[in-house]
Amino acid sequence: MRRAAQLRGALVKETLGLLRDKEALLMLIVMPAVFVLIMSLALQDTFRQNIPRPMHLVFLAGQGAGPGRLLAALRREHSLAVSAQVSGDDRAERARARTLVREGHAALAVVLGRARHKAVPPTAVLYVNPALPAQMRALGISLVRRAFARVAADRLASIVRRVAPHGRGAGPEPLARPARLVVAKGGLDGAPVPTSAQQNAPAWALLAMFFLTVPLSVAVIKERQQGIITRLRALPVPSWVLLAGKILPYFLINTLQLLMVLGEGMYVLPLLGGDALTVGHAPFALALVAAAANLAAIGYGLLLATFVQSQEQATSFGAVSVLIMAAIGGILVPKMVMPAAMQELSVISPMSWGLDGFQAIFVRGDGLAGVLPDTLRLLGFGAVCLIVAAVRFHRELRPQ
Amino acid sequence: MAALSSTPAPEPLAPPPAQTDPAVDIQDLFGRYRRADRDSIEGVSLAVRKGALLGLLGPNGAGKTTLLNMLCALMRPRAGTIAVHGLRFAQAPDAYKDLIGLAPQSLALYPRLTARENLETFGRLSGLSGVRLRERVAFGLEFAGLQDLSHRRVETYSGGQQRRLNLATTLLPDPPVLVLDEPTVGIDPQSRHAIHENLRALNRAGKTIIYTSHYLDEVEQLCDEIAVLDGGRLIAQGAIGALLARFTGKRIELRFDPRSVEAAADILRTMAGVEDVTIASPQLALVTDDPYRRLPAILKRLAHARIRPLSVAVGARDLEQAFLALTGTQLRDEP
Known part of the structure; x- marks a missing residue:
């Protein structure tokens, strides 16, 4: 009963804080929606069969x-x-x-x-x-x-x-x-190529998911700077309750953002002359990849929040690290136009795993079995980040 | 003036009240921050009776915050024990925390949430729910005088309103011991007055309050007992009246023409029975073993040197002077 009340308190304050953070909402919801439209339309011809020279x-x-x-x-x-x-x-x-x-x-x-x-x-x-x-x-x-x-x-x-x-x-x-x-081995044996919408919708949704690192770590830093963490430490509330209170609102906002971006690709892009986004026929696989990517992003955000010491560090290191992950992972630049060496390097980026997972469903029509490797990678990354963050957060809250 | 920080044990200022069942019982406490090479608290023993309104005083770096951090289980003591209502933190961490309400010096509130939402949040995090939560939130809003502004975001409040809410948040779980760290910093006199009135009412209702402030006048008005820390040690403890009486009996203040202050100080430092001379031109403050007995000789000696005081006062005027006499006038800038 007591823990339920505490969990509710932690959830409500994080949710209200996030919903009233205009900059965070701009970054997490509006940015991907705008980028999907712009980039899908801008890169449409590039993704069509248009080879410039023999x-x-x-x-x-x-x-x-x-x-x-x-x-x-x-x-x-x-x-x-x-x-x-x-x-x-x-x-x-x-x-x-x-x-x-x-x-x-x-x-x-x-x-x-x-x-x-x-x-x-x-x-x-x-x-x-x-x-x-x-x-x-x-x-x-x-x-x-x-x-x-x-x-x-x-x-x-x-x-x-x-x-x-x-x-x-x-x-x-x-x-x-x-x-x-x-x-010969090494050649693509007629693999299907994603459309502009199939590249850009999941790519920018993933970028926005991972960009929650910035508002999430800033929120934690503010709690420290404003002395709220001192009050929380003096209360009989366990660290896992506070951590859970941070995870769920961001999970929901990321899910909402993904649904909006997919809906935009499916229904708005065709109205503007773009390719409609086709999302395959595996809703459970899609939900699994989305949830795994979401947890990986939240885990990374919480991990960063336990390391950075100032809002400046949170915004600069958070944004830069996410952009590097995005650049490597085929988010900013599609992997298919990267040279082979860069494509091999992309496997180290969690965003690449997420993008591969989404595109396996959208482009190849894969189901659960097809997305399992990428999903497991995302879940593993998220779990490691969350465990380290939880340990560090617990240490911060207990008597020093 | 030599501070009394090296005094090994505090001299009680008045016969202590019976401490058979103190609200807070601190025994031989030592505390050190990580990576520090010396203790911030060195062997402090302090008993706070139930229902006391204790002012915890000390210059910057004296160890007040360290002591409060250990009391509120934010910091682990290196040695010694702390019991609140007979309970130690290690025995039952949650129950121990339920006994103490901490109002941190900073405004520990969520600025994007309204006053009501802040109270509900911290109430729930304290474990309250249902009717009890609603009752305590209503009490908190009334305590802070924010019933009519309860739906406005805290970031729109004045400093005084935020301070009152900060304090009200501490009271939500109705703990028997309140630890208030500089609760009136930077607020207007009306808000300060309101906070003092509320604290007196809480104290009358039986709450034990430990109050730190650099405003010694408000400590003198509000508290009935004080404990003075310096250099990590407890150098005085007891009733405020006893402290003032102690220094009333030792202090002489002389006012001179500013051109004569230094010469007068040189003369007075050589006199028998003068323990300390402090210059705050055009005034000189002396601490003597017996001011009424020494005063005629002092005046005679000054007259012999053709130095005539413009005014003479015997006794400490307020807590600030007593505090300075105890801790010295040397600046204590924190690193």
Whole structure:
């Protein structure tokens, strides 16, 4: 009974304090709503299939591979600038192809191997420059696939011509079996690319979630500076009650903010000519990722609040650390336009985990199983932050 | 003037009242802040009777806040014991805290909340709920004189209104012992008067009040007992009347032409029975073993040096002079 009254007291004062903090509400609710609109509309074309120049493709054929029809089909793709070289054996050509794409001399490289047997089609391996943006990788792979499909279609047509129009055996010999395409490891095998809304809505919602670090730590600093913490320490109220009182209001305001941003992406963006946000069909997975990201953000905010000593530290370090997490995590700059090294670095940012979780649902249509790894990472990060913050807060409140 | 801070144990100013069941019983207390190389409180023993209105005095750095922090369980004593109504903090932390209401020196209020919301918040955090909470919030608003402004945010209140609310917040759980750290800093005389009247009423109703202030005149008006700390030690304790009587019997004040003050001081410092000479030009204050017996000799000696006082007064006028006599006039700026 007593603890319930104390918990209610802690919740009410934090909620009222937050709702009356205009700057905090501006940062947590208005900022993401405005940024989602602006950025989704501004980056819309970038996220559509709009490649500015042809991609350089090197076609390498091992000796005896007979590349004629395939090379011709590739050259019919206007978005590819194809140069062909024939030399060496399959293994040597593959090593050369890997070097060419890794060092950036070519966006794509196709190595056509020699057919081992007449009945077995030869294998062509596609290598993709790992630094290529995901969208361009996907496009490059699909163009190469289209060329291969065209060759296969030509063979099918030759078979049909032989057997169908003028009777059995009347037509010319059908074309040889086309090569089988294998995308080398490291290439994106046609992964779907998010729309501008699918990138920006969760990205800015996550940024705002983590930005609660600033008002939350400032509120704790003010309690210290105004002597309120001294009064609280003199009261028979345990630290966990005060901590819980801080968590729930921020959890609710972050959830409200996320719902508003998603609603804005779904219903307001199309009215302004933007792509409507599609959020997949996994509400439970979405709720799980949202809750995990929320707890991670609150945990980080509370952790910071127990370390900083002044409002200046809270605002500067809080904002800077969150912006760095956002920059690394693909929030400010979409991960698909980052070079490979930066994309690998993004895995250290909790915001990247949150964004990957949301996009797994929105873009790939994943369910609970698909978002579990990112959710567990977020929950682990949040739990560690909360535990450390709770220990430090408890130490601050107990007799020194 | 040499401060009496090195006095090993306080000399009772008057026969202490019976302390068979004190409200606060502090025994041989030592306290030190983290990373400090010396104790802020050194061997303080102090008993505060139930229903006392005790003024806790001391210059800056004397150890008042440290003592209050330990009393309110904000700081752990290095040695010694504190019992409030016979209960020690370690025995039952929550019950111990229920016995003490602390009004910190700073305005420990949420500025964006209204007076009512502040009272409800701190009432709930004290464990109150339901009818009891509503009753105590109503009492708090009445105590602070803010019934008509209860729905305005605290950040819009005057300094006096905030001080009154700060004090009212302390009273919510109705603790038997109130610890008030400078509760009237920076407020107008009307608010100070209102606070004093309310505190007297609470004291008459049986509350034990420990009151710190740098306004010695208000301590003299409000409190019936004092304890004086200096250098972390208790150097005096007892009834205010006894303290004044003690210094009334020792002090002589002489007023001179300012050009004669230094020469007069030089003469008086050499005289037998003069314990201390303090210059506050154009006045000289002497502490003697027996002023009425020494005064004729003092005047005769001055006359011999052709120095004539403009006025002569015997006895301490107020608590401030007694306090200065106890603690000295050296500045005690806190680091």
